[in-house]
Amino acid sequence: MEKIALITDTASDLSDEMLSRYNIKILPFRIIYKDKEYKDRFEIKPQQVYDNFVNEIPTTSLPSVDDMEKLYKNLEEEGYTHAIAIVLSTGLSGIYNGLKVVSEEHPEVKTFIFDSKSISMGEGAQVLHCAELIEEGKTFDDIVEEIPRFYNKIHLFFVVGTLTYLKKGGRIGRVSGTIGELLHIKPIISPDTDGVYIQYDKVRGRKQSIVRLKEIGMEILNKHRCKVYIMHGDSEEDAKNFYEEFSKLPNISSISFGGCISPVSGVHSGPGLVGLVLVEDD
Numbered sequence: 001m002e003k004i005a006l007i008t009d010t011a012s013d014l015s016d017e018m019l020s021r022y023n024i025k026i027l028p029f030r031i032i033y034k035d036k037e038y039k040d041r042f043e044i045k046p047q048q049v050y051d052n053f054v055n056e057i058p059t060t061s062l063p064s065v066d067d068m069e070k071l072y073k074n075l076e077e078e079g080y081t082h083a084i085a086i087v088l089s090t091g092l093s094g095i096y097n098g099l100k101v102v103s104e105e106h107p108e109v110k111t112f113i114f115d116s117k118s119i120s121m122g123e124g125a126q127v128l129h130c131a132e133l134i135e136e137g138k139t140f141d142d143i144v145e146e147i148p149r150f151y152n153k154i155h156l157f158f159v160v161g162t163l164t165y166l167k168k169g170g171r172i173g174r175v176s177g178t179i180g181e182l183l184h185i186k187p188i189i190s191p192d193t194d195g196v197y198i199q200y201d202k203v204r205g206r207k208q209s210i211v212r213l214k215e216i217g218m219e220i221l222n223k224h225r226c227k228v229y230i231m232h233g234d235s236e237e238d239a240k241n242f243y244e245e246f247s248k249l250p251n252i253s254s255i256s257f258g259g260c261i262s263p264v265s266g267v268h269s270g271p272g273l274v275g276l277v278l279v280e281d282d
Contacts, residue, residue, distance in 0.1 A: 001081075002081050002082055002139060002140055003078075003079055003080045003081050003082070004080070004081075004082045004083065004084060004134050004140055004143070005025055005075050005078075005080040005082070005083040005084070005109070006022065006023070006024050006025065006083075006084055006085075006086075006127065006130055006131055006134060007024070007025045007026075007027065007071065007083055007084065007085035007086070007087075007099075008024060008025075008026055008027070008085065008086050008087065008123070008124070008127045009026065009027045009028070009029060009063060009087050009088055009095055010026060010027070010028045010029050010040040010041040010042075010262045010263075010264060011029065011040075011088040011093070011119055011120065011123060011262055011264055011265055012026075012086070012088075012116075012120070012121075012123040012124040012127055012262075013120045013121055013123075013124050013231060013258060013261055013262055013265070014026075014124045014127060014128070015258075018124075018128060018131075021131075022128075022131035022132075022134070022135065024127060024131060025071055025074075025075075027063035027067055027068065027071065027095070027099070028040045028041055028042050028043075028063055028067065029060055029061065029062065029063055029093075029095075029262075029264040030060060030061040030062070030063070030064065030264075031044050031049065031058050031060055031263055031264060031267065032058055032059045032060065032061055033052075033056055033058045034056065038263075039067075040060075040262055040263050040264040041262055041263060041264075044263050045263065046233070046234070046260040046261065046262065046263050046266050047234070047260070048263070049263045049266050049267055050233075050234040050266060050271050053270070053271070057165070057168060057267065058267055059267075060264050060267050060268070062093065062094055062095050062098045063095065063098070063099075065098070065102060068098065068099060068102040069102060069105075072102060072103065072105075072106040072109060075106075075109050076106065076108055076109060080109055081108075081109065081110065082109065082110045082111070082112075082140040083103070083109050083110070083111045083112070084111075084112050084113075084114070084130055084134075084140070084143060084144070084147075085099055085103075085111065085112070085113045085114065086114045086116050086123065086126050086127045086130060086147070087099060087113065087114070087115065087116060087123070088116065088118075088119055088123060089115060089116055089117045089118055089119060089123075089191060089195030089196075090115045090117075090195055091117065091191065091192075091194050091195035091196035091197075092119060092195065092196075092197075092268075096113055096115050099113055100113055110140070112140070112144045112147075114126070114147050114148070114151075115195060116151070116195070117151065117191055117193065117194065117195030118151075118154060118156055118191055118195065119156070119191065119265060120156070120229075120231050120258075120261050120262075120265060120275055120277065121156075121229035121231060121258055121275075121277040122154050122156035122191070122277050124229075125154060125227070125229065125277060125279045126147065126150060126151060126154065129146075129147075129150050130143060130147060133146060153279055153280035154277065154278075154279055155190075155220055155226075155277065155278040155279075155280075156190055156191060156275070156276070156277045156278075157188055157189065157190045157200060157213055157216055157217075157275070157276050158188075158189055158190075158213075158231075158269075158273055158274060158275035158276065159186055159187075159188060159189070159206075159209040159210060159213055159272075159273065159274050160189070160233075160269050160270060160272055160273050161206070161235070161270060161271050161272020161273070162270055162272065163175065163187075164270060165267070165268055165269055165270030166197070166268060166269060166270070175187050175189055175197050175198060175199045184204055184205055185202050185203070185204055186202065186203055186204070186205060186206060186208070186209035187199040187200070187201070187202045187209075188200045188201040188202065188203070188209065188212055188213060188216060200216070201216065206272075210238060210242055210274060213242070213274065213276055214242065214245060214246060216276075217246060217249070217276050217278060218249060220278050221249055221250065221251040221252065221278070222251070224251070224278075224280040224281070225251045225252070225253050225280070225281045226251065226252060226253065226278040226279055226280055226281060227252075227253050227254045227255075227256075227278070227279040227281065228246065228247075228252050228254070228255040228256070228276070228277070228278055228279075229255075229256050229258050229276075229277040229279075230242060230243045230246065230255070230256070230257050230258060230274075230275065230276055230277075231258045231259065231260070231261050231273070231274075231275040231277070232259070232260055232261070232273055232274055232275065233260060233261045233265065233266045233269050233270070233271060233272065233273030233275075234260070234266065234270075234271035234272065234273070235271065235272050235273055235274055236259075236260070238272075238274050239257070239274050239275075240257065242274055242276075243255070243257045246276070253281050261273065261275070
């Protein structure tokens with residue numbers, strides 16, 4: 001009989017409640033300062049990262065090989081026969097390849113690793129869907145077949161306070177903004193089908209960027225009934241105001257205020273992020 005483990009990383013922004021409810025295994029990225037290294041989310045909180053930007057902008061790295069090895073040893077000890085991992089976009093991180101190497105050293109646990117091509121609740125929603133399928137008793141093969149189909153239902157968009165942090169961290173993707181920054185042009189950013197950030201649209205000014213974010217969401221809701229997740233990065237007031245406005249729209253099956261994104265994501269996006277994720281209902 002199959003016993004399927006579900007694995008993700010801290011960039012998925014799943015709550016402790018969801019991780020516990022579905023027994024989701026989570027791998028922490030690493031936040032690296034000159035004098036100390038922290039496990040993302042477990043040893044450092046988002047606000048600590050933002051508050052310390054004035055002193056130092058840290059670098060980030062993959063979950064350690066030791067953490068991955070320990071995870072697989074625990075899976076073997078707990079009798080898991082299969083594992084499904086849904087991880088941060090390969091357009092933003094090398095975790096997919098790192099976990100693939102480790103999983104191949106543990107053939108006793110048959111593993112499928114899926115590139116979410118997304119981040120935050122764009123990734124997290126895929127993990128939750130997989131968790132529900134496991135809970136329903138779906139087979140490993142059935143779930144593996146379903147995951148890519150579900151990916152196509154995900155829409156993620158966000159705005160940031162400044163592009164400085166995305167550029168510094170090398171996560172700027174196909175978003176251009178050097179001259180735009182001087183003109184107060186604000187891009188609406190979204191991952192493309194390769195999981196790389198692109199400029200979905202652009203407007204002038206912070207206020208208009210949030211207005212445009214709402215309009216983009218409305219365009220999708222006009223076509224599909226959706227679950228909605230709203231996140232922020234050191235921009236709680238703007239995100240809560242956005243949540244209040246967006247929650248009044250029709251064709252929303254559920255809406256969640258997910259709170260602050262993970263520290264590792266905050267390092268690269270900087271303060272001022274407001275994010276919107278829509279998941280088409282079946």
